[in-house]
Amino acid sequence: xxxxxxxxxxxxxxxxxxxxxxxxxxxxxxxxxxxxxxxxxxxxxxxxxxxxxxxxxxxxxxxxxxxxxxxxxxxxxxxxxxxxxxxxxxxxxxxxxxxxxxxxxxxxxxxxxxxxxxxxxxxxxxxxxxxxxxxxxxxxxxxxxxxxxxxxxxxxxx
Amino acid sequence: xxxxxxxxxxxxxxxxxxxxxxxxxxxxxxxxxxxxxxxxxxxxxxxxxxxxxxxxxxxxxxxxxxxxxxxxxxxxxxxxxxxxxxxxxxxxxxxxxxxxxxxxxxxxxxxxxxxxxxxxxxxxxxxxxxxxxxxxxxxxxxxxxxxxxxxxxxxxxxxxxxxxxxxxxxxxxxxxxxxxx
Numbered sequence: 001x002x003x004x005x006x007x008x009x010x011x012x013x014x015x016x017x018x019x020x021x022x023x024x025x026x027x028x029x030x031x032x033x034x035x036x037x038x039x040x041x042x043x044x045x046x047x048x049x050x051x052x053x054x055x056x057x058x059x060x061x062x063x064x065x066x067x068x069x070x071x072x073x074x075x076x077x078x079x080x081x082x083x084x085x086x087x088x089x090x091x092x093x094x095x096x097x098x099x100x101x102x103x104x105x106x107x108x109x110x111x112x113x114x115x116x117x118x119x120x121x122x123x124x125x126x127x128x129x130x131x132x133x134x135x136x137x138x139x140x141x142x143x144x145x146x147x148x149x150x151x152x153x154x155x156x157x158x
Numbered sequence: 159x160x161x162x163x164x165x166x167x168x169x170x171x172x173x174x175x176x177x178x179x180x181x182x183x184x185x186x187x188x189x190x191x192x193x194x195x196x197x198x199x200x201x202x203x204x205x206x207x208x209x210x211x212x213x214x215x216x217x218x219x220x221x222x223x224x225x226x227x228x229x230x231x232x233x234x235x236x237x238x239x240x241x242x243x244x245x246x247x248x249x250x251x252x253x254x255x256x257x258x259x260x261x262x263x264x265x266x267x268x269x270x271x272x273x274x275x276x277x278x279x280x281x282x283x284x285x286x287x288x289x290x291x292x293x294x295x296x297x298x299x300x301x302x303x304x305x306x307x308x309x310x311x312x313x314x315x316x317x318x319x320x321x322x323x324x325x326x327x328x329x330x331x332x333x334x335x336x337x338x339x
Contacts, residue, residue, distance in 0.1 A: 037266040049235035057268045078268040080290035
């Protein structure tokens with residue numbers, strides 16, 4: 001009895017590992033990685049006849065017991081590399097890889113620059129302020145006073 | 159805007175606009191062929207080796223020089239394409255007696271589905287495969303079905319961007335069949 005329990009326990013541990021090595025393909029798992037060639041959208045959001053035919057083809061391959069990778073390879077063999085949702089890494093499609101990377105770098109640079117600017121006045125504190133105490137240098141403060149006085153004579157008296 | 163930021167931002171915006179413009183224009187339909195044929199010109203078609211449907215061999219339009227070729231772009235998932243297949247088969251039988259042929263280019267479908275349609279409609283003319291549609295796009299293809307007629311010198315003499323009719327075939331093919339290389 002004890003030996004039987006050990007054997008069952010061993011089987012329970014080994015069976016999931018064996019299953020994980022060769023996961024069974026499913027249509028929902030593949031659909032979002034495959035394009036409807038005519039509509040230019042992922043298969044899982046397409047209802048066109050082309051998409052229906054592609055789904056039927058995938059269904060046949062699943063029924064034959066093929067893995068997800070094997071099915072994707074078969075799709076490329078039948079329809080060409082454009083059938084996969086991953087963009088090409090050549091020609092104009094290269095932009096799909098480069099533009100997001102560049103945009104991310106530019107956004108990161110902007111964030112770093114802006115954070116640096118925001119932190120500078122705070123870090124500088126009162127020492128960064130001009131003689132007027134309002135952050136202006138003395139020359140600008142004098143010019144501001146003069147121009148305000150020109151519009152508001154009362155200010156000059158105060 | 160500070161001068162230090164003005165040029166980088168302007169250049170980045172210009173590059174982005176340029177990229178978008180290129181994307182829009184490079185994916186739009188090319189009407190060069192239609193305009194040339196409308197002017198009565200004959201145009202050399204794009205040439206590429208395509209897989210022959212149902213075999214591992216390849217063929218191109220150049221292999222059919224000397225014949226009048228009715229190139230039909232189709233797919234079995236396209237209902238109007240299926241509707242015209244019987245007329246195309248009849249036309250092929252007529253053409254084959256006069257030095258011509260129908261040549262199908264099956265687009266964006268797996269070969270099994272295409273072969274099923276060939277068997278279902280009893281098509282006896284050859285078919286090539288353009289799995290992702292990149293080849294027919296060079297003809298300025300915009301939909302399904304489309305038909306291009308090549309003269310005996312292999313030049314495009316007529317274009318039909320929608321289903322063929324018997325009347326159009328009767329008007330288009332005889333003058334081309336009478337031409338000699």
